[in-house]
Amino acid sequence: MDDVEDIWTDLKPWYAQGDLLRVSKLQYRASSMKQDTNNKQKISTVDVNVGLYTITFPAEVESSIHIAVVQPQCTKVPIIGIVMGDRGLISRILCAKFGGFLTFGSLKSEVVSAPGQPTLKDLLYLYNLRQVAPDTKVYGIIGKPVRHSKSPMLYNEVFKSVGYNGVYLFLLVDDIANFLRAYSSTDFVGFSVTIPHKEAALKCCDEVDPVAKSIGAVNCVIRRPTDGKLIGYNTDYVGAISAIEDGLQVKYNGSRTNVSPLAGKLFVVIGAGGAGKALAYGAKEKGARVVIANRTYDRARELADTIGGDALSLADLDNYHPEDGMILANTTSVGMQPKVDETPVPKYVLKYYSLVFDAIYTPKTTRLLKEAEESGAIIVSGLEMFKGQAYGQCEKFTGLPAPKELIGKIMENY
Numbered sequence: 414m415d416d417v418e419d420i421w422t423d424l425k426p427w428y429a430q431g432d433l434l435r436v437s438k439l440q441y442r443a444s445s446m447k448q449d450t451n452n453k454q455k456i457s458t459v460d461v462n463v464g465l466y467t468i469t470f471p472a473e474v475e476s477s478i479h480i481a482v483v484q485p486q487c488t489k490v491p492i493i494g495i496v497m498g499d500r501g502l503i504s505r506i507l508c509a510k511f512g513g514f515l516t517f518g519s520l521k522s523e524v525v526s527a528p529g530q531p532t533l534k535d536l537l538y539l540y541n542l543r544q545v546a547p548d549t550k551v552y553g554i555i556g557k558p559v560r561h562s563k564s565p566m567l568y569n570e571v572f573k574s575v576g577y578n579g580v581y582l583f584l585l586v587d588d589i590a591n592f593l594r595a596y597s598s599t600d601f602v603g604f605s606v607t608i609p610h611k612e613a614a615l616k617c618c619d620e621v622d623p624v625a626k627s628i629g630a631v632n633c634v635i636r637r638p639t640d641g642k643l644i645g646y647n648t649d650y651v652g653a654i655s656a657i658e659d660g661l662q663v664k665y666n667g668s669r670t671n672v673s674p675l676a677g678k679l680f681v682v683i684g685a686g687g688a689g690k691a692l693a694y695g696a697k698e699k700g701a702r703v704v705i706a707n708r709t710y711d712r713a714r715e716l717a718d719t720i721g722g723d724a725l726s727l728a729d730l731d732n733y734h735p736e737d738g739m740i741l742a743n744t745t746s747v748g749m750q751p752k753v754d755e756t757p758v759p760k761y762v763l764k765y766y767s768l769v770f771d772a773i774y775t776p777k778t779t780r781l782l783k784e785a786e787e788s789g790a791i792i793v794s795g796l797e798m799f800k801g802q803a804y805g806q807c808e809k810f811t812g813l814p815a816p817k818e819l820i821g822k823i824m825e826n827y
C-alpha cells in the first residue's frame with residue numbers, strides 16, 4: 414500500500430525533471446489509494462499541484478485539526494491538507510489564517526473535482542478570503558443539517574461592512590461536545606447553534622445566561638477572551654416573540670402599550686426542541702396561556718410542566734379548538750427545504766388561529782404560512798425571528814451595536 418512518503422519520494426525528482434508522464438502515473442497510483450476504504454486516516458486522494466501535495470482526507474470536522482498529528486510523515490514533506498465534503502469546508506477557508514500555502518475553488522458550483530469545494534465566488538465574496546489573516550477571529554454556525562442556514566451570508570457581510578476582522582463558517586457538526594473540545598483555541602471566539610444541538614450546547618457551556626438556563630437551550634456561545642470559558646445565551650426568544658408581537662400590533666393599528674398583545678392569548682407551540690422552548694418560555698413571560706403540541710408527547714409534557722402550560726400530542730392538535738383567535742407557532746423543521754410540501758397541521762384547523770408563525774425561514778413562506786394566509790390568519794415568517802435573534806448575536810460577536818438597518822437590507826435578498 415502506497416503512502417504519502419513513498420509518493421513524495423517518487424514525485425520529487427520526476428517533477429524536477431518535468432517528467433509529466435511519470436507524474437501522471439503517480440496521479441493514477443494516488444487515485445487507486447482513494448479506493449482504499451479500510452483505513453480512513455490514510456490518504457484518500459493525492460493530486461499533484463505545482464510541485465506540492467494537495468491531500469484530501471475523508472474526516473470528521475472534529476478531526477480536521479488532528480491530521481498533522483495522525484500523519485507523522487506530514488512533518489517531513491511540504492503538505493497542504495484539505496478536508497473533503499461539507500465537514501471539511503473549514504479547512505478550505507481557514508488555511509488563509511493558519512498559514513496554508515493555497516486553497517482553491519471551482520468556477521461553477523455544479524462542476525467540482527471533489528465534494529465540498531466552494532466556488533471561487535464564495536471564497537472571495539462570501540468568506541472574504543482576501544481579508545482572512547492570522548489575527549482574524551473565527552465564528553460559525555454549528556448544526557446538522559446546516560447548509561440551509563443564512564447566518565454565514567449575513568454575518569460575513571456584516572463583518573465586511575462594519576470593518577470587523579472576523580470570518581463566519583458553516584460547521585456541520587455531529588457531536589457538539591467533541592467539536593468544542595477540539596476547537597478550544599482562542600481563535601474560535603463565537604458560535605451560533607442550530608438543529609439539533611441547542612439543548613446539548615447548554616451542557617457544554619461553562620456559564621449560562623439565566624434566561625437561556627430557564628429556557629433550557631442555547632443558540633449563541635461566546636468564548637470569553639479573559640479566561641477562554643464558554644458562555645451560553647439564548648437570543649431566539651427575543652427574536653421570535655418580538656416578531657409575533659409586531660405581527661399582532663399591525664392588526665391592532667400599531668398601538669403600542671406596555672401590555673404585550675400576547676397577554677391572555679391561547680398560544681399553541683408545535684415542537685419542544687430548542688426553538689419550541691424559547692417560544693414557550695417567551696409567550697409565558699408575556700402573559701399568554703401556553704399549550705405545547707409535540708410528536709413525542711413526553712417532551713411536550715416535560716416542557717409544559719417546566720413553564721406552566723398544557724401538553725398535547727401532535728395528532729391531538731387536528732381536533733383542538735377550545736376557542737377562536739388562538740396563536741400558532743411551528744417550531745419543528747416540518748416544511749423546511751427540501752421538504753417544502755410538508756406541513757405540521759392540516760389546513761382546516763388554521764381557521765381557528767388569528768396569527769400563525771413559522772420558525773422556518775427556508776423557504777420564507779412555508780406551506781403552513783400559505784395555508785394560514787388563505788384561512789385568514791396574520792402570518793409571521795421565521796425570517797423576522799431570524800433578524801431579531803441576529804441582532805442579539807451580532808452584538809455579542811462584535812461588541813458593537815447591531816446594524817439593524819443593514820441586517821434588514823441583507824436579509825431582503827434572501
Ligand SMILES: NC(=O)c1ccc[n+]([C@@H]2O[C@H](COP(=O)([O-])OP(=O)(O)OC[C@H]3O[C@@H](n4cnc5c(N)ncnc54)[C@H](OP(=O)(O)O)[C@@H]3O)[C@@H](O)[C@H]2O)c1
Nearest residue numbers: 608609684685686687688708709744745746772795798799
Ligand atoms: N427563524 C429562526 O431564526 C430560527 C431559529 C431557531 C430555529 N429555527 C428553526 O426551527 C426549527 C427547529 O429548530 P430547533 O433548534 O428547535 O430543533 P430541535 O431542537 O431539533 O427540535 C426539533 C423539534 O421538531 C420536532 N420534529 C422534528 N421532526 C419532526 C417531524 N417530522 N414531525 C413532527 N415533529 C418533528 C421534534 O419533535 P420530537 O421531540 O418528537 O423529536 C422537536 O420538537 C428548524 O427548522 C430551525 O431552522 C429558526
